Amino acid sequence: MELFHQPNINWMGKKWLFIGLSLALALAGLISIAVHRGLVYGIDFRGGTLVYVKFAQAPDLDKIRRALDAQGLRNVTLQRYGAASDHEVIIGLDLQTTAATDALDKGKRDILNGLAAIYGVGPAGKVDFNNASPQTVADHLLATDPLHQSSLGPDVANKTYKDLAEALVSYRNTPPRSGLIADFQELRSVPNVTPAVLSSLTNDFYLSTYAVRNTEIVGPKVGGDLRRQALYVTLAGLGAMLLYIWFRFELIYGVAAVVATFHDVIITLGFFSLLNKEITLTVIAALLTLVGYSMNDTIVVFDRIRENVKLNRRENFVDLVNRSINQTLSRTILTSGLTFIAVLALFLFGGEVIHGFAFALVVGVIIGTYSSIFIASPIVVFFQQRAGRGRVGEKPKVLEREPASARR
Amino acid sequence: MEKKLRSRVLFIAVVVVVSILGIIGLPKNFTQLKDNVRDRIRLGLDLKGGTHLVLQVQVEDAVNITSDQALERFRDELKVKNIPYADIQKTDSTHILIKGIPQEKSADVQTLASEQFSDWDLVRVPGDATARVLALKVSAAQTIRNQALLQSMNTIRNRIDQLGVTEPTIAEYGQGEYELVVQLPGVDDPTRVKDIMQNTAMLALKLVQDGPFPTREAALAAHGGVLPPDTELVAGKSESSREGSSSEAWYVLNKVAAVTGRDLSGAEPSHDINGRPSVNFTLTRDGAARFSRVTAANVGKQLAIVLDNRVVSAPVIQSQISDRGEITGQFTPQQAQDLALVLRSGALPASIKYLSESTVGPSLGADSIRHGVIASIVGLVAVMTFMLIYYRGAGINADLALVLNLIILIAALAYFSAVLTLPGIAGVILTVGMGVDSNVLIFERIREELRNGKAVGAAVAGGFEHAFVTIIDTHVTTVASAAILFTFGTGPIRGFAVTLVIGLIANLFTSVFVSRTIFEYVLSKRKPGEALSI
Numbered sequence: 045m046e047l048f049h050q051p052n053i054n055w056m057g058k059k060w061l062f063i064g065l066s067l068a069l070a071l072a073g074l075i076s077i078a079v080h081r082g083l084v085y086g087i088d089f090r091g092g093t094l095v096y097v098k099f100a101q102a103p104d105l106d107k108i109r110r111a112l113d114a115q116g117l118r119n120v121t122l123q124r125y126g127a128a129s130d131h132e133v134i135i136g137l138d139l140q141t142t143a144a145t146d147a148l149d150k151g152k153r154d155i156l157n158g159l160a161a162i163y164g165v166g167p168a169g170k171v172d173f174n175n176a177s178p179q180t181v182a183d184h185l186l187a188t189d190p191l192h193q194s195s196l197g198p199d200v201a202n203k204t205y206k207d208l209a210e211a212l213v214s215y216r217n218t219p220p221r222s223g224l225i226a227d228f229q230e231l232r233s234v235p236n237v238t239p240a241v242l243s244s245l246t247n248d249f250y251l252s253t254y255a256v257r258n259t260e261i262v263g264p265k266v267g268g269d270l271r272r273q274a275l276y277v278t279l280a281g282l283g284a285m286l287l288y289i290w291f292r293f294e295l296i297y298g299v300a301a302v303v304a305t306f307h308d309v310i311i312t313l314g315f316f317s318l319l320n321k322e323i324t325l326t327v328i329a330a331l332l333t334l335v336g337y338s339m340n341d342t343i344v345v346f347d348r349i350r351e352n353v354k355l356n357r358r359e360n361f362v363d364l365v366n367r368s369i370n371q372t373l374s375r376t377i378l379t380s381g382l383t384f385i386a387v388l389a390l391f392l393f394g395g396e397v398i399h400g401f402a403f404a405l406v407v408g409v410i411i412g413t414y415s416s417i418f419i420a421s422p423i424v425v426f427f428q429q430r431a432g433r434g435r436v437g438e439k440p441k442v443l444e445r446e447p448a449s450a451r452r
Numbered sequence: 453m454e455k456k457l458r459s460r461v462l463f464i465a466v467v468v469v470v471s472i473l474g475i476i477g478l479p480k481n482f483t484q485l486k487d488n489v490r491d492r493i494r495l496g497l498d499l500k501g502g503t504h505l506v507l508q509v510q511v512e513d514a515v516n517i518t519s520d521q522a523l524e525r526f527r528d529e530l531k532v533k534n535i536p537y538a539d540i541q542k543t544d545s546t547h548i549l550i551k552g553i554p555q556e557k558s559a560d561v562q563t564l565a566s567e568q569f570s571d572w573d574l575v576r577v578p579g580d581a582t583a584r585v586l587a588l589k590v591s592a593a594q595t596i597r598n599q600a601l602l603q604s605m606n607t608i609r610n611r612i613d614q615l616g617v618t619e620p621t622i623a624e625y626g627q628g629e630y631e632l633v634v635q636l637p638g639v640d641d642p643t644r645v646k647d648i649m650q651n652t653a654m655l656a657l658k659l660v661q662d663g664p665f666p667t668r669e670a671a672l673a674a675h676g677g678v679l680p681p682d683t684e685l686v687a688g689k690s691e692s693s694r695e696g697s698s699s700e701a702w703y704v705l706n707k708v709a710a711v712t713g714r715d716l717s718g719a720e721p722s723h724d725i726n727g728r729p730s731v732n733f734t735l736t737r738d739g740a741a742r743f744s745r746v747t748a749a750n751v752g753k754q755l756a757i758v759l760d761n762r763v764v765s766a767p768v769i770q771s772q773i774s775d776r777g778e779i780t781g782q783f784t785p786q787q788a789q790d791l792a793l794v795l796r797s798g799a800l801p802a803s804i805k806y807l808s809e810s811t812v813g814p815s816l817g818a819d820s821i822r823h824g825v826i827a828s829i830v831g832l833v834a835v836m837t838f839m840l841i842y843y844r845g846a847g848i849n850a851d852l853a854l855v856l857n858l859i860i861l862i863a864a865l866a867y868f869s870a871v872l873t874l875p876g877i878a879g880v881i882l883t884v885g886m887g888v889d890s891n892v893l894i895f896e897r898i899r900e901e902l903r904n905g906k907a908v909g910a911a912v913a914g915g916f917e918h919a920f921v922t923i924i925d926t927h928v929t930t931v932a933s934a935a936i937l938f939t940f941g942t943g944p945i946r947g948f949a950v951t952l953v954i955g956l957i958a959n960l961f962t963s964v965f966v967s968r969t970i971f972e973y974v975l976s977k978r979k980p981g982e983a984l985s986i
Contacts, residue, residue, distance in 0.1 A: 045841060045842045046899075096816070147806075148806040148807070148808070149643075149646075149806070152809075175640070175641075177638055177640050177814055178638070178814065179638055213814060214818065217815040217818035217819070218818065219819075219822075222819060223813065223814075223819075255813065257813045257816040258810075258812050258813055258816045259810065259811045260808075260809075260810040261810065262807075263808055265508070265807055266506055266807045266808045269626065273940060277936055277937070277939075277940040281933045281937075284932050284933075284936060285929055285932065285933070288929060288932065292925060325944075325945060326944065326945065328940075329948055332934075332937045332940075333882065333933065333937070333948075336929055336930035336931075336932070336934065337886065339930075339933070340889075340929055341926075343922065343925045343926050343929060344893065344922055344926060347922040348922075351918070371900065372896075374896050375889075375892050375893055378892045379885075379888070379889040379892050381838075382835050382838060382839075382885050382889070382892070383882070383885030383886055383889070385831060385835055385838070386831040386835060386881050386882060387831075387882070387885065388831075389827045389828075389831035389834065389881065390827045390878055392827070392830075393823060393830055394823050394824060394827040394877075394878065395819060395824075395827075397498070397816070397820055397823075397874055398820075398824075398874055401875060401878060405882070
């Protein structure tokens with residue numbers, strides 16, 4: 045099977061169309077960033093408190109807001125996430141909400157107190173099963189010993205209850221429960237659960253109607269440091285690429301590849317701003333991966349240009365670049381297509397936690413492929429046409445390229 | 453040629469076996485296999501749940517303690533050597549200002565400083581001939597800070613170990629800002645651990661100058677509104693108050709501690725003569741020497757036990773005490789036990805401040821694993837199916853290489869005890885997408901060579917040769933960006949960088965060496981003139 049049978053497309057002839065498109069996209073992104081007064085940073089950069097809560101029933105956001113208000117928390121953001129049927133809410137606090145002198149986790153504790161106030165605290169001495177770790181469950185089982193394991197020695201008992209606790213918690217965590225059970229009887233289907241185990245659990249634990257799935261607290265210092273580091277590391281990444289391509293090809297190729305990659309990063313960031321998505325630490329990781337990927341893609345085209353230049357010194361450079369792009373076109377489309385499929389799987393099935401990361405890659409793979417052809421290659425062509433004849437570089441063969449007609 | 457091919461196949465077989473052993477070990481049954489895989493693939497906090505803390509050691513505390521002690525010592529020495537002075541005070545954590553030294557004694561001060569305060573420089577003050585500044589050498593201050601960081605790390609590790617957290621990690625973080633990252637797998641409510649790590653950060657035994665007073669104002673009023681030099685006001689619970697009542701007691705204490713947490717060599721929970729929970733401590737030799745000197749000189753006076761800048765109790769010194777003592781206060785048995793634990797595990801030389809805290813609940817981790825696995829399988833199946841349809845026979849080759857690539861990647865994670873995180877799983881998926889790129893490059897090249905009329909064998913050889921240069925170039929750039937990412941990120945992001953790098957290096961082996969071997973095997977079985985399925 046073949047996607048393209050020996051394509052013969054004049055890519056460089058269409059370059060202005062696509063450069064225009066790139067400029068428009070970049071401009072749209074930059075305007076959006078300007079209108080939003082900068083990028084929307086995630087909590088890891090911005091600082092603040094986030095608490096991810098899953099509720100057993102559809103949560104009443106107004107009620108939650110009032111409860112948090114009663115704790116003295118103003119400017120709380122409540123945001124649903126995931127599928128509506130999952131009843132999941134992110135409760136967010138800005139850094140400003142808590143005073144600098146407060147303990148780091150004051151906001152979190154206030155939120156948890158607020159939730160407890162409306163969704164109830166358990167009976168004294170009982171532990172919330174829906175928010176308990178396997179260790180906690182195992183400890184309680186070991187203490188009450190409903191399976192009468194103590195006569196078999198502490199090692200056997202430990203192992204039995206550890207396994208049982210893990211089975212119980214993993215049952216609780218498996219969808220459709222996803223961390224919340226409504227009745228201890230639900231646990232009957234777990235292997236080795238006897239009525240004695242159930243009654244032991246019922247005695248020691250209670251079931252809340254919400255589960256705290258994840259909390260994040262970032263102080264002001266960490267966020268600021270990280271923003272600076274993220275910028276440096278992205279620039280360092282681009283710089284390293286420039287050096288490598290300079291070393292392997294020539295400076296202009298390195299510059300072209302870096303400009304193209306920078307273009308990809310800017311446009312991807314623009315998409316984040318346009319869609320009001322947050323830039324988090326993992327998004328930065330995705331951007332750096334994108335830097336590597338886009339370079340990768342550009343190098344394949346450059347490699348072919350270099351090879352063709354060696355083979356065929358007399359050819360018009362524009363034709364040569366077109367031919368090189370055409371020769372690598374199937375590979376380009378196939379590889380980016382396959383990488384796109386892989387990251388699309390990540391985007392669609394990877395879950396909420398990694399959504400931003402996958403989104404950056406989905407956008408980035410497309411832009412990164414496009415820029416190799418429409419940004420990086422035209423820059424090299426443009427430079428070679430301007431440089432003209434007679435410039436001597438390390439690899440003069442490459443730089444000698446210019447329209448063959450001018451040479452005659 | 454046959455022989456070469458056979459040794460290549462043998463080598464690949466060895467790699468496969470070693471990799472699979474690395475992942476599953478030698479299981480006797482299915483349950484054991486599952487256990488082995490779970491033991492060998494270490495999951496990051498974001499997948500198994502737990503708490504991730506970033507904290508900063510306030511190392512300047514340790515410097516302050518050192519300069520407080522130096523000030524005290526210097527003042528004592530001035531007295532011993534009969535050198536008069538008008539005033540001596542600390543201007544900041546590393547500078548002590550001494551004023552009013554008579555001209556004729558300035559040489560003596562210089563001698564004292566250079567002989568007994570080798571970590572300090574004595575410098576003149578411009579415009580005041582009678583004043584000198586004792587400045588802690590930059591290198592000495594730096595040593596104190598570094599030691600404080602190191603000791604804090606050890607202390608925190610000890611405390612966490614004693615709490616029974618499994619496989620915690622404590623490591624330096626960031627660049628030179630005395631920050632630590634602490635990861636506590638399985639801890640989904642960090643409140644108690646955080647308290648233990650931080651609660652009894654600073655122990656100091658200080659002489660009481662005056663008090664207790666019921667309020668701050670009363671204490672100040674007793675001294676005409678100004679505290680005596682080198683003393684401070686510290687609050688505590690009133691000794692006489694009943695348990696549960698919260699009446700405050702204010703003490704005027706010597707600023708400089710007789711002994712601090714640094715001088716402790718051990719601590720055990722115990723009971724005082726009235727049967728109330730207490731903590732017994734023993735001192736190091738240095739600490740004991742200082743303690744016995746202070747207690748001998750101050751029999752009958754009160755000694756305040758200050759924990760985290762609060763007076764816990766202020767017993768009267770009955771007689772000289774050398775190397776052991778007892779801390780009493782209104783402790784519950786649990787509090788006495790926790791206090792002994794933290795004192796025993798080594799007192800913190802400086803207080804700590806939490807900078808960030810994230811807790812992943814176990815259900816979210818489980819969700820993330822499931823999402824990651826589903827996404828990986830969907831991505832893998834889609835890519836493999838496409839390769840099969842597009843390249844037919846060669847597609848099988850690419851798919852075999854891809855599967856082997858993943859097996860080596862996972863085995864390498866197991867062998868290096870690398871941590872698999874959610875972004876790490878994303879790295880695996882990306883390896884699938886980007887790894888297959890090498891095969892695409894090679895196959896497209898072979899097709900091209902075939903189109904140009906080359907014989908099958910030559911086309912395969914040419915395809916691999918030409919594509920190899922490109923593959924090296926593309927891998928270097930991606931590995932470079934992942935390596936930079938590794939230096940930048942912590943936890944999850946590092947996991948991503950690690951899987952991406954290992955995946956791509958393994959890919960060099962599978963897409964070039966393994967694929968080539970498979971091709972050569974196919975070619976060796978091929979009847980003359982038969983077309984290559986690509």
